[in-house]
Amino acid sequence: MTDQLSQLKQLTTVVADTGDFASIAQYQPEDATTNPSLILKTIEQSQYQHLATEALQFAASTLANGTQAQRIALAADKLAVLIGHQLMQQVPGYVSTEVDARLSFNSMATIEKAHQLLDLYQQQGADTSRVLIKVAATWEGIQAARVLEQQGIRCNLTLIFSFAQARASAEASAFLISPFVGRILDWYKKQQPDADFSGAQDPGVQFVRKVYQYFKQHRYPTIVMGASFRNTEEIRQLAGCDRLTISPNLLAELADSHQPVIRQLHADVPFIEVPGALTEAEFRWQMLEDPMATDKLLEGIRQFAADQQKLEELLKAV
Template sequence: MVNQLQQLKSMTTVVADTGDVEAIAAFQPQDATTNPSLVLKAIQQDKYAALAQEALDWAAQHASGAQQITRAADKLSVLLGCKLLAQVPGLVSTEVDARLSFDSLATIEKAHELLALYREQRIDTNRVLIKVAATWEGIQAARVLEQQGIRCNLTLLFSFAQARACAEAGVYLISPFVGRILDWFKKHAPEQDFDGERDPGVQSVSQIYHYFKQHQYSTIVMGASFRNIGEIQQLAGCDRLTISPALLEELANCDTPLVQKLRGATAAKARPSQLTQQQFRWMMNEDAMATEKLSEGIRQFAVDQVKLEALIGELLRG
């Protein structure tokens, strides 16, 4: 019997949500994606000590003072990305510092810096997606980067407003966070049943997916941040799904038939006029869940970035 991971791969592009090259080798996804939390987790493992040392040595030669720490963190993210690229046939996403989430120009500059580091490693940068938080400023930075031929992955996406603005900006890919949406609703309505199709994260991604297909946007929908395989099963057929090693293993150990829930064919509809900044901000203001989870996500990634830099600072001093 074909397991559910194999069945899922026949209808959806499976992406590994991890910085662990061994997990990627085990489950053989098409793409991989990382974030500051995953990079921090990786640097604390002995098997990545050589990468950390390479990043430190490089930074010592190319920067001074506090810049050494920042540059070493960027270099480490890129070196980890290179390891992942050697394991997957497709794309790897590398994230811009979350502290730049409200600065379009700085986000654009950081994207170019990261790609320059990839080129130093002789990596084809067409295989790299620049990962940016889906704030208004992040989306506008992505608009510019896409016009420059740099493909982006817009992350920390919780609302239809964010998704629509990304599509209108010509963003290559978005990562709506299924599990974190569910977390919010469970916290605020613990008595409700959110299983299966009632899961608000599943409903959000399904709405976005169908809207994009109806209006013929090319932006790829990649569901992310899953809490259980039930959410993944409900989104089978989505363009892409990025899944943690634990849930990949659970899918691989399940051999019941998997039903395709999402399909791309649909009647085309005319596109509405593009959202203005004022409309976007009002729609976000009206969506308490999206507003809270976006801010929380940026803070969490920023905290892990600070922890990563503190650890790098200790290593540099040592």
Template sequence: MAAAKRRWLTPAISWRVNFGAEILKSIPGRVSTEVDARLSFNREKSIEKARHLVALYQEMGIDKSRILIKLASTWEGIRAAEVLEKEGIHCNLTLLFSFAQARACAEAGVYLISPFVGRIYDWYQARKPLEPYVVEEDPGVKSVRNIYDYFKQHKYNTIVMGASFRRTEQILALVGCDRLTIAPPLLKELQASDTPVVRKLIPASQILPRPVPLSEAEFRWEHNQDPMAVEKLAEGIRLFAVDQRKLEDLLAAKLSL
């Protein structure tokens, strides 16, 4: 069984790289390519797989400057990203739900983080609906705003890219964020809307000294104080792993024909 599993890992990895290479033909920037989520708690294996992905891109003539390695924002994922960043391999830390995750990423010198506005909103909405909806009270919006303000106040270079939006109000409330990744249906809504787009997030003018970096024990304690973040991180890793297995099964079926 283990040998059969390994047999389809290489095609799955190559497929992701080939897909990324095709996307890069149509865009001027970068593409994110994910390290297998099943390695989210293995620092060394995550580093190894990331280097392998970059090497495959380079074999296709694509420079590592156009690649972002996507890792889950576990302690091990953040530590893997710290090593990769020092090698000039930029990383996108995803499944980010807590302030502790964001702070640890900034302290590790991570290139970009993707806090999930919509998934945070979903969790709270299922338990204590925000009715009527007031965007300033949206937990997902507040999370990204707090992270952005903290990074700018302490002059961290890590890019904050708000992601996973559910409503256009969330997007408009975060105008000015370093990056926003917006799904096509919401882009169409924005295009059809007459609502003015006004910058809401503005870098702090006063710079504060950086605190001592979080230790592993401090990170785990702070992250685990947030039930939403603990639940959504675990759920996200499981779902990413399910998608990985589906891809492997699909390739196994196709290549066995």
């Protein structure tokens, strides 16, 4: 029997959750996703530090009369694009590049940043139709994605922990959402350390299955891409999902195992009429009533913002 990674690729589009070019070359995913944390890990490796130098030189020449803060901010964006563009040379599909998490509650600033990133991709000669703009799924982020999608810019709504976030993203015609399976599990394990969350009882797995079925029942075209996995069992439990973005260490485990992978999610479900769209008040109330989603969304934004700041500090020191 073939390895589990090869079997999974027959059921689901496999995406690499990394900015490490060697890992992508090894496992040959369809797409790649990045975020500030992954970019920071990549640039801390000596073989990729020349990209930081290139980004800083670009910022210095472009903003010769700008402040240091302006040049560092531009260098960070340029670095994300340099890594994203190189990833595009290695995968045939999409590459996700994330908007600065510090803009998560500002729709207009998110839209402007998305256009700035795409301009940088165009300057690299990249096919911008293969770039997904990655935005935190706050209400403001979702509304920014609504506008961007209307402008023909595809978006990846990330840090999805609640059904309200998933539904509002689909109603905004987002191209793709990234529900964070493992981080949901983390929260429940902390609350109930003695509970059995193995296999299909994993709350992150259950959440993605619920969202996937809802999208298929209502014929939303928004892609569901499970993310943030803690183990390969979570991945196998979601075989058949539209996409799964997987870290290199779990890709390696799948490639080394030859046990059968069985389809768990099916798109052929009966149609159910689409309900009325969520209002902002309904969205915010449903988030308020979901402490797990509220905790993990804000924690995720804080972590990405902190790593963005670390990246900028690193660039200052180059």
